[in-house]
Amino acid sequence: MTLFPNSCAPDSPLRLSLPPTTADAPVTEADMQAAVRTLLLGLGEDPDREGLRDTPKRVVKALKFLTSGYRLSLDDLLNGAVFTEDTDEMVLVRDIDLFSSCEHHILPILGRAHVAYIPNGKVIGLSKIARICEMYGRRLQVQERLTAQIADALQGLLQPQGVAVVVEASHMCMVMRGVQKPGSWTVTSAVRGAFAKDSRTRQEFMDLIQHRPEFR
Numbered sequence: 071m072t073l074f075p076n077s078c079a080p081d082s083p084l085r086l087s088l089p090p091t092t093a094d095a096p097v098t099e100a101d102m103q104a105a106v107r108t109l110l111l112g113l114g115e116d117p118d119r120e121g122l123r124d125t126p127k128r129v130v131k132a133l134k135f136l137t138s139g140y141r142l143s144l145d146d147l148l149n150g151a152v153f154t155e156d157t158d159e160m161v162l163v164r165d166i167d168l169f170s171s172c173e174h175h176i177l178p179i180l181g182r183a184h185v186a187y188i189p190n191g192k193v194i195g196l197s198k199i200a201r202i203c204e205m206y207g208r209r210l211q212v213q214e215r216l217t218a219q220i221a222d223a224l225q226g227l228l229q230p231q232g233v234a235v236v237v238e239a240s241h242m243c244m245v246m247r248g249v250q251k252p253g254s255w256t257v258t259s260a261v262r263g264a265f266a267k268d269s270r271t272r273q274e275f276m277d278l279i280q281h282r283p284e285f286r
């Protein structure tokens with residue numbers, strides 16, 4: 071595994087554009103656990119009671135998992151699974167479960183992605199499309215950026231004739247708190263190449279993903 075997402079060659083198409091981070095800041099695991107302990111105290115809890123004693127450790131572990139996409143790169147997850155193939159028919163992987171975290175509240179974004187591309191001499195292993203969604207999902211996100219990152223990753227890896235991505239998701243920050251709208255779904259799309267230029271191609275994609283959004 072590449073520990074640092076930007077560790078591939080500076081001119082590599084696989085290089086990720088990460089937001090500025092404090093990755094070099096000396097924040098230890100103990101610091102992070104102490105911060106969670108402080109949160110618990112602020113919430114009026116007793117962090118030393120039995121049920122909460124290991125909670126700082128668990129929360130840090132969970133948050134690290136939910137943001138593990140920062141510590142992955144496209145070449146890690148691709149494992150070379152890009153193949154030469156003489157086809158120019160649309161490939162669609164739909165209903166890819168997606169779990170992300172909203173960057174404003176660090177609360178879950180739950181939904182699914184539909185990802186299509188029209189090859190241009192190269193195809194990608196199908197599971198890798200879901201892995202790309204996972205990599206970008208396991209970061210602090212806004213849905214619009216998540217959608218665009220998935221599209222741009224495929225565009226960069228395959229130089230296909232076009233890419234289309236639709237993400238439909240429910241934001242727990244709009245469901246469990248704040249405006250409290252449990253039935254709301256946010257739909258975002260990113261289209262590139264033929265899907266942007268040709269409305270019939272875009273319509274074919276939209277017809278193929280038509281269904282009632284419902285989180286299972």
Ligand SMILES: Nc1nc2c(ncn2[C@@H]2O[C@H](COP(=O)(O)OP(=O)(O)OP(=O)(O)O)[C@@H](O)[C@H]2O)c(=O)[nH]1
Pocket residue numbers: 172173174211212213214241243244247248249
């Ligand atoms: N565009 C976009 N907005 C998001 C996303 N996730 C959360 N938000 C919104 O980010 C906004 C943050 O607004 P603020 O007013 O700063 O935060 P807040 O007081 O918690 O807002 P409320 O959620 O309205 O209570 C809210 O409107 C959220 O709904 C996302 O993926 N995309």
Ligand SMILES: [Zn+2]
Pocket residue numbers: 172173174175176177241243244
């Ligand atoms: Zn939010």
